[in-house]
């Protein structure tokens with residue numbers, strides 16, 4: 317079936333995606349965020365274009381143990397459970413909750429029980445279009461065993477599985493078609509670099525802005541990928557790793573962001589945990605966004621994914637960068653109040669209420 321009929325994509329995009337990057341639409345759109353309609357459809361007259369996330373989906377198997385087993389030893393866990401995760405799935409779930417238009421996840425899972433767990437969790441998370449989540453034959457779904465110790469330490473073993481091996485030798489043309497019609501392409505580093513490069517090339521060729529979250533593999537980012545990225549988003553640790561520079565103070569981060577500009581990335585969106593975030597656009601003054609304080613910080617898992625994805629959602633709506641950051645900070649502030657990644661991602665109305673109350677303070 318043709319992509320158009322399968323996805324019911326409109327023939328023309330509502331607005332050229334590049335306009336959001338140039339900031340040319342920002343003033344006219346400097347309006348309060350609007351409520352999310354009950355159902356999002358691509359055919360909706362003025363819905364923003366889709367957020368497309370290409371990335372990993374992982375079944376995270378948590379086991380609570382008193383200590384790690386020794387070689388040859390079997391230990392009984394006090395408890396265990398499996399949750400959907402992976403940075404691609406996390407960011408798509410967040411987009412699904414927040415975006416006014418549709419959010420697609422392009423991912424590869426295995427034809428196995430974990431794959432079905434992932435599909436079920438994402439469908440349940442609400443709003444994520446799973447049309448392009450394909451079951452790869454011959455590779456298990458990506459999964460991780462997370463061993464949680466009573467002192468809060470953890471040890472993790474990751475099986476890349478379909479996230480790494482499920483992509484054949486070239487990205488599916490239907491995936492590339494979808495990306496060309498997106499309002500933004502959101503990437504991370506838990507799938508092969510060559511996949512990220514191919515999808516970023518498709519986006520670039522169609523004028524679709526590309527955001528790369530630096531989270532995932534602890535390996536250098538290929539220059540070819542950086543050259544295709546419009547907004548690079550590391551946390552302070554990832555920024556230090558990439559540049560080999562210290563990133564403790566704001567001034568150090570400013571310098572390191574400058575090094576990224578020299579590598580060919582015009583915009584660097586740095587996440588700094590409880591210190592907030594900052595956007596460094598080459599040749600412009602940095603934009604700083606403090607955190608929106610949480611009533612109680614329960615678990616920061618997924619805060620970075622929530623921040624990047626919420627930023628992308630606001631960007632697709634043509635919001636000015638400063639407002640995108642506030643929206644992202646509000647979403648991330650809500651995320652840290654609840655345990656888990658996907659279960660803690662807020663819906664749009666909660667973000668808007670927090671933004672309203674934070675404005676009044």
Ligand SMILES: Nc1ncnc2c1ncn2[C@@H]1O[C@H](COP(=O)(O)OP(=O)(O)O)[C@@H](O)[C@H]1O
Pocket residue numbers: 531550551587588589590591592593606607608609610613616618619620621623644645648649652
């Ligand atoms: N304690 C906190 N209270 C409120 N917001 C927070 C807190 N910690 C993190 N955040 C928000 O989450 C964003 C992302 O968290 P961060 O730790 O920087 O990302 P990562 O998970 O990638 O390391 C921060 O920029 C901030 O807006």
Ligand SMILES: [Mg+2]
Pocket residue numbers: 551588589
């Ligand atoms: Mg952090």
